Amino acid sequence: xxxxxxxxxxxxxxxxxxxxxxxxxxxxxxxxxxxxxxxxxxxxxxxxxxxxxxxxxxxxxxxxxxxxxxxxxxxxxxxxxxxxxxxxxxxxxxxxxxxxxxxxxxxxxxxxxxxxxxxxxxxxxxxxxxxxxxxxxxxxxxxxxxxxxxxxxxxxxxxxxxxxxxxxxxxxxxxxxxxxxxxxxxxxxxxxxxxxxxxxxxxxxxxxxxxxxxxxxxxxxxxxxxxxxxxxxxxxxxxxxxxxxxxxxxxxxxxxxxxxxxxxxxxxxxxxxxxxxxxxxxxxxxxxxxxxxxxxxxxxxxxxxxxxxxxxxxxxxxxxxxxxxxxxxxxxxxxxxxxxxxxxxxxxxxxxxxxxxxxxxxxxxxxxxxxxxxxxxxxx
Numbered sequence: 047x048x049x050x051x052x053x054x055x056x057x058x059x060x061x062x063x064x065x066x067x068x069x070x071x072x073x074x075x076x077x078x079x080x081x082x083x084x085x086x087x088x089x090x091x092x093x094x095x096x097x098x099x100x101x102x103x104x105x106x107x108x109x110x111x112x113x114x115x116x117x118x119x120x121x122x123x124x125x126x127x128x129x130x131x132x133x134x135x136x137x138x139x140x141x142x143x144x145x146x147x148x149x150x151x152x153x154x155x156x157x158x159x160x161x162x163x164x165x166x167x168x169x170x171x172x173x174x175x176x177x178x179x180x181x182x183x184x185x186x187x188x189x190x191x192x193x194x195x196x197x198x199x200x201x202x203x204x205x206x207x208x209x210x211x212x213x214x215x216x217x218x219x220x221x222x223x224x225x226x227x228x229x230x231x232x233x234x235x236x237x238x239x240x241x242x243x244x245x246x247x248x249x250x251x252x253x254x255x256x257x258x259x260x261x262x263x264x265x266x267x268x269x270x271x272x273x274x275x276x277x278x279x280x281x282x283x284x285x286x287x288x289x290x291x292x293x294x295x296x297x298x299x300x301x302x303x304x305x306x307x308x309x310x311x312x313x314x315x316x317x318x319x320x321x322x323x324x325x326x327x328x329x330x331x332x333x334x335x336x337x338x339x340x341x342x343x344x345x346x347x348x349x350x351x352x353x354x355x356x357x358x359x360x361x362x363x364x365x366x367x368x369x370x371x372x373x374x375x376x377x378x379x380x381x382x383x384x385x386x387x388x389x390x391x392x393x394x395x396x397x398x399x400x401x402x403x404x405x406x407x408x409x410x411x412x413x414x415x416x417x418x419x420x421x422x423x424x425x426x
Contacts (some may be wrong), residue, residue, distance in 0.1 A: 053353035063270030064262040066097040067104030086163035095169030096414035140177030148178035158226035170235035170414040172245025199322035221251035264316040289317030293332040297339030304421040328394025331362025337371040347373035352421040359411040366405040
């Protein structure tokens, strides 16, 4: 099988391992959660984030018909969910629809009492979808502050800490408006799989009756991809350190590491890098920049190829999940008049990879556990 087909197979295996619907349904069938359900007078289901639709479907398959509110990014599919239960909001930056969704969420939580239970399903992206600035702060103020931090290349943890400090719903504040018991199931896209950092933790109110489970993570996907690689006869090496830092440098480091692999091996890594955009208006993303950074080191390497892609199917403003690269990427770009240095300078990597036919496009995947990078060194 050719390298690109193998890379796609590894991505599919990783994606299947963190399928949110099945993970949610399995978690709700656990003994402790079944007991919590059995004591409740009413049960509500609240889901927010890029995986909200699939998580909600999994919950409803286990729980049956419930009062439900699902907050999704605009453009994400909402099939098999009651139309009246769905609210669409803005991502990656909030707007008026995000404020409407937050107010609707507050009303939803306020409607439940102390004999009731709300099953909260949180995934990455919820921070932008639920925007309700604290008193004295406008949405424009909050957006400018967050945008400045993102453009400076700050980590998702730092960005979410700022979001929570400026919000009337994040940092457990949404959960505190109700007396109902809360169960929060989290699909993690953050370092350390800290539940409070996913979506800025709007339902994690501390000691007031919370039960919290992380039901899927980036590492779960990596482990599944490694199993698939071994099943196909490849030696799988999983990077011990989570991907982080500036995307181009991270790509160069991984490529240098991959050069030491023996033929018939795959190097797997996961996490989330950053891109310091400054005033750039180019189209691209952190996975595309990582792939191009790796291509600089792999230039001329005949047997090594990689795929860098976001688990959610969206890499920045690129319109793709990520990109393929190999030892011919830089030379092929030169033959077509595409300048990698200019692409980095303008953060306009989409044009380069599109011109090469190397974009990896999936559309929204319905999950979100960060990014994956797979590097294969072929035997021939």
